[in-house]
Amino acid sequence: xxxxxxxxxxxxxxxxxxxxxxxxxxxxxxxxxxxxxxxxxxxxxxxxxxxxxxxxxxxxxxxxxxxxxxxxxxxxxxxxxxxxxxxxxxxxxxxxxxxxxxxxxxxxxxxxxxxxxxxxxxxxxxxxxxxxxxxxxxxxxxxxxxxxxxxxxxxxxxxxxxxxxxxxxxxxxxxxxxxxxxxxxxxxxxxxxxxxxxxxxxxxxxxxxxxxxxxxxxxxxxxxxxxxxxxxxxxxxxxxxxxxxxxxxxxxxxxxxxxxxxxxxxxxxxxxxxxxxxxxxxxxxxxxxxxxxxxxxxxxxxxxxxxxxxxxxxxxxxxxxxxxxxxxxxxxxxxxxxxxxxxxxxxxxxxxxxxxxx
Amino acid sequence: xxxxxxxxxxxxxxxxxxxxxxxxxxxxxxxxxxxxxxxxxxxxxxxxxxxxxxxxxxxxxxxxxxxxxxxxxxxxxxxxxxxxxxxxxxxxxxxxxxxxxxxxxxxxxxxxxxxxxxxxxxxxxxxxxxxxxxxxxxxxxxxxxxxxxxxxxxxxxxxxxxxxxxxxxxxxxxxxxxxxxxxxxxxxxxxxxxxxxxxxxxxxxxxxxxxxxxxxxxxxxxxxxxxxxxxxxxxxxxxxxxxxxxxxxxxxxxxxxxxxxxxxxxxxxxxxxxxxxxxxxxxxxxxxxxxxxxxxxxxxxxxxxxxxxxxxxxxxxxxxxxxxxxxxxxx
Numbered sequence: 001x002x003x004x005x006x007x008x009x010x011x012x013x014x015x016x017x018x019x020x021x022x023x024x025x026x027x028x029x030x031x032x033x034x035x036x037x038x039x040x041x042x043x044x045x046x047x048x049x050x051x052x053x054x055x056x057x058x059x060x061x062x063x064x065x066x067x068x069x070x071x072x073x074x075x076x077x078x079x080x081x082x083x084x085x086x087x088x089x090x091x092x093x094x095x096x097x098x099x100x101x102x103x104x105x106x107x108x109x110x111x112x113x114x115x116x117x118x119x120x121x122x123x124x125x126x127x128x129x130x131x132x133x134x135x136x137x138x139x140x141x142x143x144x145x146x147x148x149x150x151x152x153x154x155x156x157x158x159x160x161x162x163x164x165x166x167x168x169x170x171x172x173x174x175x176x177x178x179x180x181x182x183x184x185x186x187x188x189x190x191x192x193x194x195x196x197x198x199x200x201x202x203x204x205x206x207x208x209x210x211x212x213x214x215x216x217x218x219x220x221x222x223x224x225x226x227x228x229x230x231x232x233x234x235x236x237x238x239x240x241x242x243x244x245x246x247x248x249x250x251x252x253x254x255x256x257x258x259x260x261x262x263x264x265x266x267x268x269x270x271x272x273x274x275x276x277x278x279x280x281x282x283x284x285x286x287x288x289x290x291x292x293x294x295x296x297x298x299x300x301x302x303x304x305x306x307x308x309x310x311x312x313x314x315x316x317x318x319x320x321x322x323x324x325x326x327x328x329x330x331x332x333x334x335x336x337x338x339x340x341x342x343x344x345x346x347x348x349x350x351x352x353x354x355x356x357x358x
Numbered sequence: 359x360x361x362x363x364x365x366x367x368x369x370x371x372x373x374x375x376x377x378x379x380x381x382x383x384x385x386x387x388x389x390x391x392x393x394x395x396x397x398x399x400x401x402x403x404x405x406x407x408x409x410x411x412x413x414x415x416x417x418x419x420x421x422x423x424x425x426x427x428x429x430x431x432x433x434x435x436x437x438x439x440x441x442x443x444x445x446x447x448x449x450x451x452x453x454x455x456x457x458x459x460x461x462x463x464x465x466x467x468x469x470x471x472x473x474x475x476x477x478x479x480x481x482x483x484x485x486x487x488x489x490x491x492x493x494x495x496x497x498x499x500x501x502x503x504x505x506x507x508x509x510x511x512x513x514x515x516x517x518x519x520x521x522x523x524x525x526x527x528x529x530x531x532x533x534x535x536x537x538x539x540x541x542x543x544x545x546x547x548x549x550x551x552x553x554x555x556x557x558x559x560x561x562x563x564x565x566x567x568x569x570x571x572x573x574x575x576x577x578x579x580x581x582x583x584x585x586x587x588x589x590x591x592x593x594x595x596x597x598x599x600x601x602x603x604x605x606x607x608x609x610x611x612x613x614x615x616x617x618x619x620x621x622x623x624x625x626x627x628x629x630x631x632x633x634x635x636x637x638x639x640x641x642x643x644x645x646x647x648x649x650x651x652x653x654x655x656x657x658x659x660x661x662x663x664x665x666x667x668x669x670x671x672x673x674x675x676x677x678x679x680x681x682x683x684x685x686x687x688x689x
Binding site (some may be wrong): 124142145149220275278321323327329334 | 469474485487623660666677
């Protein structure tokens, strides 16, 4: 009875076209932001940050990016890991080449470079569709990982082939390197997540998003009504790669600190982000967050139960993790193919009628 | 003839045989995609699981031994018997048929009519599940597969071709295992083609691949055909697993051969068995030739990605692959 638009009249165009027209949604949004920005930095500790919160935020950005490409525009892409690597390496080269410029600018520029690379690898999508495109993006995945391994310029000719983030400061507080505190890592990721989510939500609500969804639903019909398929598909690749590049740069610079491209940004990363998008719900920004939370928390919970509670050896628990993750994915797809976002939408619909059943 | 040219021919021959091995894996994909429209990412893990089961049965391993030992504190690992190869292969086939039935009953029956991306994700979930399940059941350490298959380079061919080059030329190095794999693949493909063209069930399979509704309306049991197709894919996975496992041991990396088969499928088309063979040959030869000629100039290790780039370039000109069904889109 409080979750409805009845009685809530808007008096300006701005108010009418806002993202959260229902008051309950608006208040919920502000409360979540308040808790995230004002409460958690003071109670966070190293374990929570490293195991749960920071990877969740970083993967949420990547999932938003992939959701734009796969959920809103319908182009299945398995190259997410490689694009994250592009963001990480771009950030590394910028950080080492221009040490005086703030890392925030470097991260955004890294996203921009990844957007260009993503648009270039998105060119085959104009000709190839469906699964063939998914396998074509695998070409990007394997080629880019090979490139970063082989060409010494990318890792500044270091002997180990690894790249490691030099220490950088934002407003005097270290955000990369060994002296970073948990709340600093968390806050910088949170700022980027909030910015990315706001930009993504508004892009998908606007004409760009509608063009993407038209391409997804039936691209020939979209072309007939005047949507330029070249612009729409390439812009989807570019915007999606922008977010994925930012997430890769944060993953490398803030979370990991040092990266060996073959194991960190391999095809498993691509599948992981794709799982997050599918389980969270295709075509929904909230779904990106839900999927990222699900897939970051699940292995941690399983490990806690297996190793700490039952005392089993870690390799047995690792096998069980695979079994249970596989089972959960299959179960989810059977029960709710449209993901957690659909469950959320259904819950909100039921909330509209509360306390009446129908 | 110069030694370089002869080495080039050797590379081409090895590439053809590597291509046959890739095609063997791609066949499983094509079978399932033709009949049910599902792109079965779990094919590689099925090959691994089949090979693990074969080795486990042959060595008389106790399934789930690690888990049982952990829960009950026992120390059992082996039953103590050794099963001969042919019987073990038949038993493994039974296991794969049971797996096909289980997958159909518990997973795909509930996903009828879903979009292809959902089905694809379900098979990725299946791949994860099967990988963990195989590790739990038979252990994740590397195992050797002893089926009595000949290994090592063929001395006969080496001696025959040594006279072609100059004094320094040693003759072609052709692995006997590769030749056996080629023969097995040819036999398998021929029998699959005979099965699908000349038997009642094969015709039913082709009918289901064409149109599910029409097949239902003439009385074909979709469920039975899907179980049959998955069992056939299991058989192909077993053969592929045995061939690859005999080459490099039965271990986790066997499941990555699925990634090798994807460019083959892209090239040949997802719905065509001859396409899988031809695509495999082209990818095998192209990959090895590229690595041999241009590889040293760019630092080597190009085999990871060149197959994909090659397939991508083919796709740009023929989006449905060489032999795939032409994609007709209607508004």
